[in-house]
Amino acid sequence: MSRSTGRRLTRAGIRDVAAAAGVSITTVSDALNGKGRLPDATRRHVREVADRLGYRPSAAARTLRTGKSGLIGLTVTTYGDEPFTFTEFAYFAEMARAATSAALARGYALVILPATSRHDVWSNVALDGTVVIDPSDHDPVVTELLRQGIPVVSDGRPAGTLPVTAWVDNDHEAAVLGLLDHLADSGARRVGLLTGTTTDTYTRLSTTAYLHWCDRVGQDPVYEEYPAHDPCAGAVAADRLLARPDRPDAVYGLFDPNGTDLLAAARRHGLRVPDDLLLVCCSESAIYRTTEPPVTTLSLKPRRIGTAAVQLLIDAIEGPGAEHPVERVIPTELIVRTSSQRRPPRTTVSAPRSRAGG
Amino acid sequence: MSRSTGRRLTRAGIRDVAAAAGVSITTVSDALNGKGRLPDATRRHVREVADRLGYRPSAAARTLRTGKSGLIGLTVTTYGDEPFTFTEFAYFAEMARAATSAALARGYALVILPATSRHDVWSNVALDGTVVIDPSDHDPVVTELLRQGIPVVSDGRPAGTLPVTAWVDNDHEAAVLGLLDHLADSGARRVGLLTGTTTDTYTRLSTTAYLHWCDRVGQDPVYEEYPAHDPCAGAVAADRLLARPDRPDAVYGLFDPNGTDLLAAARRHGLRVPDDLLLVCCSESAIYRTTEPPVTTLSLKPRRIGTAAVQLLIDAIEGPGAEHPVERVIPTELIVRTSSQRRPPRTTVSAPRSRAGG
DNA sequence: CGCTCATGCAGAAACGTGCCTTCGCAAGGC
DNA sequence: GCCTTGCGAAGGCACGTTTCTGCATGAGCG
Secondary structure (H helix, E strand, C coil): CHHHHCCCCCCCCHHHHHHHHCCCHHHHHHHHHCCCCCCHHHHHHHHHHHHHHCCCCCHHHHHHHHCCCCEEEEEECECCCCCECCCCCHHHHHHHHHHHHHHHHCCCEEEEEECCCCHHHHCCCCCCEEEEECCCCCCHHHHHHHHCCCCEEEECCCCCCCCCCEEEEECHHHHHHHHHHHHHHCCCCCEEEEEECCCCHHHHHHHHHHHHHHHHHCCCCEEEEECCCCCCHHHHHHHHHHHCCCCCCEEEECCCCHHHHHHHHHHHCCCCCCCCCEEEEECCCHHHHCCCCCCEEEECCHHHHHHHHHHHHHHHHHCCCCCCCEEEEECCEEECCHHHCCCCCCCCEECCCCCCCC | CHHHHCCCCCCCCHHHHHHHHCCCHHHHHHHHHCCCCCCHHHHHHHHHHHHHHCCCCCHHHHHHHHCCCCEEEEEECECCCCCECCCCCHHHHHHHHHHHHHHHHCCCEEEEEECCCCHHHHCCCCCCEEEEECCCCCCHHHHHHHHCCCCEEEECCCCCCCCCCEEEEECHHHHHHHHHHHHHHCCCCCEEEEEECCCCHHHHHHHHHHHHHHHHHCCCCEEEEECCCCCCHHHHHHHHHHHCCCCCCEEEECCCCHHHHHHHHHHHCCCCCCCCCEEEEECCCHHHHCCCCCCEEEECCHHHHHHHHHHHHHHHHHCCCCCCCEEEEECCEEECCHHHCCCCCCCCEECCCCCCCC
């Protein structure tokens, strides 16, 4: 009745394929999904008819029936109201890219969602699991997802006792300690830090590692803070750091743009890099290969982070998860360039924990 | 029967809310969605019970019933096999960020999908519409989507007669012509081009605009091509360009990293910027504000592109689309810095079509 | 008083799959 | 000749929601 009228108005459904092929709905479903016991002739016939009608199974109906949507959420952190830290630092872009690639390779697609609790949009999409970036201690979104039985993998070790399914992170303390040792090996007498006012785990761990290192080697800490989400504040903070009476002769910048900011500040203050000032910053950008001089960078390996997070998440989705959260630590890489070497370079790439290199 | 057993095994459904509130399913649905004619007392009561049970409507069921998923696809171009151009150039990251933000503001979420026809993953997600980046002439994915009645908005004016719902683009010819005029105004005698071997619309339009300009001013074209997806090839091509016997005294680089590549190449060749070589590149990166010297950049305004594309798409989804494709041209912005000025700077920002600036 | 009409709510039909159950039928063992 | 076995395929329910239709009830009105 109403079915015969909807000829070209609606997309072809599994019923139409069954009718056109002269078989039942079950047979069509089994033939297309490779299930059941059917002779190859029937399978081919059904597939051919389905192709001819341009049949596409309804993702919504399949999701409703099977409970699996093939969608993975990826939270993007928001500073303030509107803007998303997506390209603020190349880290996020690289990580998202790797995560997208890894998800697609296993038949999943990524959905970009805001870390803030935009309730309407979160509950409007059926998620098989979620990757969250640096969740806060008692993140309401994460808690709600876990309550619903949806696996959550965190990029960044959760601070409190947030019961995530798994987490991936670098060993930030070890990375910073190794990097500071490298600067000291290069002849640094007083190492300064350019850090952020934000309270995220990365900033916190890196800063405390710096303070511990200063304590260990008996140096007074010399650091400047600025709101990392403000692209202009970094240049100002770099200037402040180099204008101090206790000016450092080596600086580590926690954020991606700090390298160019510090280079520009050094030029303004008449400081030569690396002769008067040693420089390292944490960055994933390739531009530091061609700056004048090339800048030593600490890479957090966002591609490996993103890939590992998605792999762990899909493993948890497809297999029943373990009781305890799975932990995976990704090693960092210190890419040594001219800016942190007072003597002719010995090696180009070194591991972060090479402490015995006296 | 089977319903009473699934107490905590399954999430609370609308039935459970109805039973707990002592009303019918219809009343629950109407109360939560603000439809129907219900007294406020009933509405509040139902909302309260739903909250108490932690009820979350099933996105899959809603999508199946209403035909709207609240999901928008965003294609990412792939070079070769695996890698996605996501962070290759800051353009994509900025554009995706703005698109995500605009979509979320209107209650939609973005799904990242590969431009190549990964059939399984495309048909596994229910899309209300899609934004495609620079589709090829007869893109099979776009054709299939349009056949299913799904709106498609293109970033980049479609080359052939691809019947997209709408498209957003810059006026690349005008931008390049204005930029070359600016270089000529600054005293350039022979302007070179660093371009790509790829066949995408942006590269093609920009290159032909350059050739037309050369033809108009009576200059022999001087250009070098390289595969834009290879991050190392740009530095080599920049070197080639400056090593030519007919070395240009001004260069425009089509891609984001070309600025640093050309600066490094100029240093190697002993050329001072801007005294011996004027420099402009197309980039969205903030680093060119702090390079030595700061580099003039052409911005394609990816934030406005991404926002406009999503706005047009959602308009097409929610209102019945017009017959003819909607076209929107976003103006570019030439951000003039030291690298393209031989004389003391007169202005910092100028419109691309300022030709009467003798 | 009987008729209309607005109000407040319930019943039930879809939406398009996946899968569990059943069922016919032909062949083979007793 | 009857029961078992296995193959091939059909019937029908369930997933959880939206929404169309429709039934009571009480008030307004001629």
